[in-house]
Amino acid sequence: MDISRRTALLGGASLLASPMIARAQANKVDVVGVYSLSGTFANVGDLLNKGTVMAFEHYKTAAGKQINYTLLDDQGDAGRAVRRVQEAMGQGVRHVVGCTNSAIALAVAKEVQARGGIYIHMAGADEATGSQCNKASFRWPGASYTAIRATLEPFIQANPNAKRWYSITGQYVFGESLLTNARAVIQEKGLTNLGNSYHSLGEREYSGYITAAMAANPDVLAVLNFGNQTVDVVRQAVSFGLKRNVKIVVPWCTGLDQYQAWGSDIVDGVYFGVNYWHGVDGPGNRVLSEVVRAKTNGATNYLQACGWAVAQMFVEGANKAGSLDISDITKAMEGLTYEGPTGTETVRAEDHQVIKNYYLMRGKARSAMRDADDFAEILQATKAFLSPDQAGCKMG
């Protein structure tokens, strides 16, 4: 075999360079974010990813190592998300954050656990810290149980005459989960459930469902879906004059971005449940708000806060552990208390659910808004979570 002088020099240079690469790698920690930058959920994934990027740019290091963040675009497909995570973990990545929907999070959680990594996400389905919880996965937001309990219970207490309920529900796992929890509360409180209209995931025209709801003559209309479908149902319900004699409750709302999509005329007088509000005063939220305002010249929305929160949890866990070893971080995160976007937040050790506030809000009239983002007031902040036993979490 002939080896030219050029090849020999290149080989020698590589040998000399390789310890330097190893040293450089030793000073870094690779973290991947799993988000949908294309496909059905692209509008959500983009902002979630931006929140994560802002957090890592802010914290810069975890356990003394520089954070090297890479985005994996799953295109809204759980199968693709798993494949992208497999590829990344095959190259040595062990730290994974983010998801755009629950199906993706549940699929990725299993994969990350099987490959010995750690995964911090923002799935909304109860199962993520319930029947499908696992040792490697942590969840930041309150899920559907939290949303319903923290929204409906204080609402019912404040509106004792609102006895007759009707709901419009997205016919998918998350919508079903909201509906099941809502029916339980309605039954417990001795209220009347007049009926429910399901709509499909692809629906955009809701006037027929709203007409059916109006015909039932309810006191309360509960909107049990998510994303743009929530925006469309509420907009069309208000346009049909439902606010005249029906109270509208939206237990799962993303807050500011959806308020902006509605405008104050629609938001006024409607009740919302939100996981995050930019106006919450606390050290964690002050840092987040300053960073987001510096980057975007605007207030923080839920999606940015979610993206930030999962990244912050990773940094806080690694810093507490003083190590990037997965078992060290996992141990450090169980019971971890830190100043997060909603105030003091604690990671429950038994099911890896972050115990945090969920807010019941009521939309303000335009005349009552102090600034362009002051769409709603917080009526109550509640930490309402299923116990790990109730949720069915058996940590594996």
Next chain:
Amino acid sequence: MQGQVVLFQILNGVGIGMIYFLLSVGLTMIFGLMRFVNFAHGTLYLVGAYTAFSVSLLTGSMWWALAFGPLAAAGVALISERLILRHTYDMPHEAQILVTFALALIFQESIVLIFDPLAKNVPVPSLLSGIVFIGPFVYPAYRLAVVCAAAVIAVLLWFVLERTRFGAALRAGSESTEMVSLLGINVQQVFMVAFLVGGALAGFAGTLSAPLRGVEPFMGSEALGVAFVVVVVGGIGSYTGALLGGLLIGIVQSVASSLWPEGARLMIYGAMALVLLVRPAGLMGRS
């Protein structure tokens, strides 16, 4: 009471159907005349809606948007036709689908870059922000205004297509472009004007829909799906078919959301399948 609800759902369906008619009439006109499969048609609806959003934000008035929305969509249609699409007229349908689909994606992602991926609000004009009572039911005044506007457009279109020289050329062109060409009519010019009118109508639909549904970057693809269903149900190339198809789909969707809510969306496609089984060329199409 159930009978009253169904009756009202039919009335509501007429309202939905008139919007679907506006959305699909341009598509059927272009396909009927040129046999051109335009997957970028939803983009023109998107452009109309985002123009409405921008203009109402800048001027604080939706009325200006009603003029600028269709104009912007017509402008996009014209530029696309002159620069790109006319070069694909002689290509197979697969190539047309590929090119127009690419155009749709480019516009969609441009909207994301210029604005952002989140939904935006377009306020209903204050004059039309109330409700009107129809027996025991209420109906949004703006929706009623949209139905009236769509009805006026339908009459105007009928007049143009049935009573003008241009309409005669369009109708003749949908039968045989070669014959029209032999009669001395500039077919390329007719194609261009058809694109312009089709674009303006889709833009008008987008503008009118913006206060009803808000705007978001992915609304074009959803609109395209509905438009294709209406065109297929009504009969490809038929103006009357677009009207009947739009009304049928709107009524089926609205009534189903009372009788079988979880299947309301599915019923759109069920209705299409049924029509195709009974009349394979659509309600007003000719085989």
